[in-house]
Amino acid sequence: MKTIRTKEDYLQSLRELGSVIYFNGQRVADITTHPAFIPHINAAAKTYELAQRPESEDLATAISHLTGKRINRFTHIHQSVEDLIKKVQLLRLIAHETGSCFQRCVGWDAMNATYMTTYEIDQKHGTQYHARFVEFLKRIQSENFMLVGGMTDPKGDRSLPPAQQEDLDLFTHVVEKNDKGIVIRGAKAHQTGGANSHEILLMPTQAMRPDDADFALVAAVPLNAPGVVQIFGRQTNDERKLTGGMDAGNPDYGLVGGETLIVFENVFVPWERVFMLGETEFAGLLVERFATLHRQNYGGCKGGVSDILVGACALASEMQGSAKASHVKEKLAEMMHLAETLYAGSVACSAMGSKTASGAFYPDPLLANCTKHNVTRHIYEIARLAHDVAGGILATMPSEKDLNSPEVGGYVRKYMAGVKGVSPENRMRILRLIENMTSGTALVESMHGAGSPQTQKVMYGRLGKMDMKKKMAAKLAGVQ
Amino acid sequence: MRVALKFCGGCDPGFERGEYWQAIARAAGPEIEWARLEEEGCQAVLLICGCDTACPQKDMPPGLRQVCLKDDRLAPGQVVKKILQKE
Numbered sequence: 001m002k003t004i005r006t007k008e009d010y011l012q013s014l015r016e017l018g019s020v021i022y023f024n025g026q027r028v029a030d031i032t033t034h035p036a037f038i039p040h041i042n043a044a045a046k047t048y049e050l051a052q053r054p055e056s057e058d059l060a061t062a063i064s065h066l067t068g069k070r071i072n073r074f075t076h077i078h079q080s081v082e083d084l085i086k087k088v089q090l091l092r093l094i095a096h097e098t099g100s101c102f103q104r105c106v107g108w109d110a111m112n113a114t115y116m117t118t119y120e121i122d123q124k125h126g127t128q129y130h131a132r133f134v135e136f137l138k139r140i141q142s143e144n145f146m147l148v149g150g151m152t153d154p155k156g157d158r159s160l161p162p163a164q165q166e167d168l169d170l171f172t173h174v175v176e177k178n179d180k181g182i183v184i185r186g187a188k189a190h191q192t193g194g195a196n197s198h199e200i201l202l203m204p205t206q207a208m209r210p211d212d213a214d215f216a217l218v219a220a221v222p223l224n225a226p227g228v229v230q231i232f233g234r235q236t237n238d239e240r241k242l243t244g245g246m247d248a249g250n251p252d253y254g255l256v257g258g259e260t261l262i263v264f265e266n267v268f269v270p271w272e273r274v275f276m277l278g279e280t281e282f283a284g285l286l287v288e289r290f291a292t293l294h295r296q297n298y299g300g301c302k303g304g305v306s307d308i309l310v311g312a313c314a315l316a317s318e319m320q321g322s323a324k325a326s327h328v329k330e331k332l333a334e335m336m337h338l339a340e341t342l343y344a345g346s347v348a349c350s351a352m353g354s355k356t357a358s359g360a361f362y363p364d365p366l367l368a369n370c371t372k373h374n375v376t377r378h379i380y381e382i383a384r385l386a387h388d389v390a391g392g393i394l395a396t397m398p399s400e401k402d403l404n405s406p407e408v409g410g411y412v413r414k415y416m417a418g419v420k421g422v423s424p425e426n427r428m429r430i431l432r433l434i435e436n437m438t439s440g441t442a443l444v445e446s447m448h449g450a451g452s453p454q455t456q457k458v459m460y461g462r463l464g465k466m467d468m469k470k471k472m473a474a475k476l477a478g479v480q
Numbered sequence: 481m482r483v484a485l486k487f488c489g490g491c492d493p494g495f496e497r498g499e500y501w502q503a504i505a506r507a508a509g510p511e512i513e514w515a516r517l518e519e520e521g522c523q524a525v526l527l528i529c530g531c532d533t534a535c536p537q538k539d540m541p542p543g544l545r546q547v548c549l550k551d552d553r554l555a556p557g558q559v560v561k562k563i564l565q566k567e
């Protein structure tokens with residue numbers, strides 16, 4: 001397989017892969033020509049395109065510590081604090097190009113978490129997982145593949161552990177082991193970029209107990225392996241993408257990542273692709289590391305997406321004649337403040353990162369969790385301010401077809417007028433972009449992507465050093 | 481003169497770095513032969529950075545004369561003069 005460099009290489013690789021994918025009740029033969037998938041493919045393709053551009057290669061590429069070759073940064077294992085910071089900078093940069101999720105960070109975080117954790121499993125158990133994973137990683141770096149970070153299981157009854165579920169397939173697990181490999185069943189839910197990735201790196205979804213050994217699995221599976229079936233999720237206003245044009249809001253790019261439910265129906269995985277199996281005591285550590293690395297990202301990508309939204313709101317207010325109102329200026333400043341606060345958190349957790357036993361660098365977990373927790377709030381507040389500044393027209397605007405209708409197009413132009421000289425069409429385009437970036441699916445990603453808010457809150461209990469805080473307070477107060 | 485061109489990554493630049501470089505290259509014409517930083521024989525490096533942090537500045541090879549731009553305020557012709565040390 002040759003290295004994927006350009007967007008065309010990437011599209012060709014997806015055509016050759018031919019994963020089994022369903023959307024809206026039908027099998028999709030070629031996602032690269034299907035309008036529901038093209039916007040998401042365009043967004044992911046940016047991770048390839050920017051690595052080719054002199055203006056962005058400093059962030060979009062890195063030198064592999066395994067081969068010494070220049071590689072796409074999305075396949076790199078972080079070797080320093082500077083690498084961690086560059087990761088966040090890169091995410092902001094790409095978000096400026098796409099205004100939406102570009103999907104490839106999840107697999108990147110999965111690779112980094114697996115790299116660190118397999119090293120430690122081998123130290124304790126004398127297993128060969130790390131060496132196997134390094135060989136796998138070298139191939140991913142050389143082919144420049146896109147990986148899904150496959151953590152979240154469907155989970156069924158959330159009050160029960162995996163082994164006690166009525167249907168064991170609600171957590172991905174091993175059903176057979178033989179001298180060649182293992183056979184797995186189950187599914188991973190909400191898999192970002194699943195349809196347009198090459199492989200999935202499976203990880204356990206949560207800490208595991210000793211009797212959950214068959215669920216404590218880390219393995220890589222090509223997405224065209226026999227028995228793998230993907231079902232593409234619906235998103236807010238996704239039918240507008242099918243017709244394209246202005247009503248889609250951000251017509252060339254997706255709304256969030258384009259997530260699939262990935263089903264594993266007795267899928268064979270050879271041993272060289274198994275990187276953990278049964279070491280239940282490491283499941284929690286792996287989950288925590290993946291979560292920290294993923295939570296580190298959100299001030300980068302959501303900060304970048306918010307930059308676009310601020311710009312769109314500023315343009316809308318200029319077009320509508322409200323830009324000089326002091327409360328509008330204040331609201332735009334507040335939106336920027338919230339976005340930069342998110343970015344600051346991502347940079348801070350990177351700057352305070354440290355080296356793991358494997359040599360790979362890891363962000364400060366408390367600060368990374370704090371950043372993602374802010375995302376679950378600030379993005380909603382930024383969207384609220386955007387709705388305020390843009391006006392009720394966001395919810396009631398006529399369609400592009402009405403704008404172009406011989407019968408009513410004149411009315412739409414006349415009554416969509418704003419400041420003299422502003423084209424009603426441009427005003428409508430900007431308003432549609434704001435609608436697209438602040439509604440439904442776009443917000444839910446900020447809430448649950450990389451974990452629901454409570455999974456970040458619990459980290460304060462674990463990492464918040466409460467005993468020291470109490471001691472400091474007691475000392476100042478003179479408590480004996 | 482052979483000059484290496486290096487951009488910062490562009491996480492949140494304050495101006496269009498690519499367009500600015502194109503204007504500089506037009507102003508320079510054949511007087512400057514542009515190269516990549518890894519290439520041999522460069523007499524200077526033009527660094528185009530999107531903000532004051534200028535991330536790549538610290539990684540520049542020692543001994544290579546640097547012209548580092550952190551905004552697009554200088555006219556392209558002036559930048560060329562600076563590179564060619566004609567001012």
Ligand SMILES: Cc1cc2nc3c(=O)[nH]c(=O)nc-3n(C[C@H](O)[C@H](O)[C@H](O)COP(=O)(O)OP(=O)(O)OC[C@H]3O[C@@H](n4cnc5c(N)ncnc54)[C@H](O)[C@@H]3O)c2cc1C
Pocket residue numbers: 106149150151152154155158159188189190191192193256257259444445448449450451452453454455
């Ligand atoms: C757009 C998007 C993209 C995503 N991309 C990926 C991806 O690429 N890879 C991946 O692996 N995952 C991905 N996820 C999944 C994401 O990590 C999960 O959505 C998240 O972990 C929450 O899990 P859930 O959706 O099953 O919600 P639930 O677990 O159902 O949570 C709903 C609520 O129930 C609470 N809850 C759940 N279980 C318990 C419990 N046992 N005790 C107390 N409270 C509980 C939660 O705190 C929350 O308040 C993505 C999610 C979204 C929305």
